Amino acid sequence: MGFLDLISNDIGIDLGTANTLVYLRGQKDKIALNEPSVVAIEVSTKKVLAVGTKAKEMVGRTPGEIMAIRPLKDGVIADFEITEKLLSNFIRRVVKHRYLMKPRIVISVPSGITEVEKRAVRDSAENAGAREVFLIQEPMAAAIGVGLPVHDPSGSMVIDIGGGTSEIAVIALDGIVNNISIRIGGDEMDEAIMVYLKKNYNLLIGERTAEEIKIQIGSAYPPEEEESMEIKGRDLVAGIPKTMKISSVQVREALSEPLDAIIEAVRQALEQTPPELSADILDKGIVVTGGGALLKGLDKRLREETNLPIIIAEDPLTCVVRGTGEVLEDMNQFSKVLIKSRRD
Template sequence: DRLNVKGLLTKPNILICCPTNITTIEQKAIIEAAEKSGGKNVYLEEEPKVAAVGAGLDIFQPNGNMVIDIGGGTSDIAVLSLGGIVTSSSLKQAGDKLDTDIMNFVKREHKLLIGERTSEQIKKEIGTALEPEKVIGMEIRGRDMVTGLPRTITINSKEIYSAMHETLMNIVEQAKEVLETTPPELGADIINTGIVLTGGGSLINGIEELFSSELGVPVFAATEALDSVVLGTGILLENIGKKRNKKDGFFSRLFKSN
């Protein structure tokens, strides 16, 4: 999406999203880099919080909301209430790791080398979080590890399920840990409202059912799951000019009386 800048010399407000487990030193380094690049006011917020806003969750109410953001490099999981993160976790297993899992599987089982673009295409077309009842095949091309020449094979959805299963279950286990450390009253809210999935990983076939069955809570993907972080960033930047006292937390600034 294009940014609407009022003038060429206007310094923009910048909101940068980061994983929940980022260190204070890393936070300062990111802010300093953004300020040197010409940012007027630089704000840092955790990615699942911004994704939740973009997904349409009202995280500023006293009830609990839970979001699982499966992006490219990280999966960020958080329970939110009153505009803040109550409990959270971040792990470096997400879309990119799933692509690598598929590449390694094809290399190990079929002695065929494929690239990231091919593995991502496989994930999108026949990837599934649940063991498929109906097996779907897909023709792929790569380089034969033995002859070094191009070769075409047919791979199926059951194989890709096996390739991705371990990483997906690691994300599930991390979500369980977050739920287990959530205060009971907020956990009750989550049972009623469900868990929202965002990010590209939420588009994998059967992933809502996998998380729902493993966590015992309704799980559904956001309507615009791929754009949740972008949309949330836009919503927050629209409000950023209302309060600019850097000593306060960003979200508390947004919702103080003018």
């Protein structure tokens, strides 16, 4: 092992719409950074005030002069400049010796993104200080992170439910055989809860409160015991702060639309799957990753809708970054799954 290996800076990045995670080569069993994909800037000067956790705390609370931006909100790079600022901040925090040796970066991208968007990701990473950038499709990284046999001819199906997108993919022989990517994920669930409360109770709540409700009492299938929680918002009619109690039955009703859309996409993906691979999936089941996999009762619901074995991945929020880490540790073994970045 040479000197340059000792100061290895190579990193794997899961650039998610909700959270960005970074893996540093050589540090197995550890995630170097895990923070929300949010950047707070000063509007007039465009100066970055905070990135990550600190910036997320500002969402919905910022005075006019400060804006908390989620540059990837809808599954694409909506704001190129801000994405670059996010990446360079995170890279700076993880890679300590980047002046000695610029890092090589394996970075996951949604499988539905266009060539232009791929270029934007690659350029961002390069401008943020990468020596070489390798792109990998998110469901592929998730499958590798979960430990699915991606080199095998036998098919594996992964559903990744993130903040801005849900991706369903069938993988075999180092490639994605078929996939469906929809721009509906955890964000739409939060949004659906906000709309529900506004429509039925004239109650205005913020994005973060909606997310808390979803995480605490949200479900995709009736639980053994229904739950309820007290929430705070603003009464639209009286214009004053108000407290009310909401039950898991109501939240499930609010979530039905985005959940139906995800299930419909899973059905479509199954319909598109070649029969030999369908047979594999019937045996092996479907693995669910991403933060959305943590929604209560999602496994039961998917099982009921598809009649297939459903496996919620262990630690679903970190599967993708662990996958990029596996790739980084053995680039030869995984060379076929990479989309080598090209300047053309």
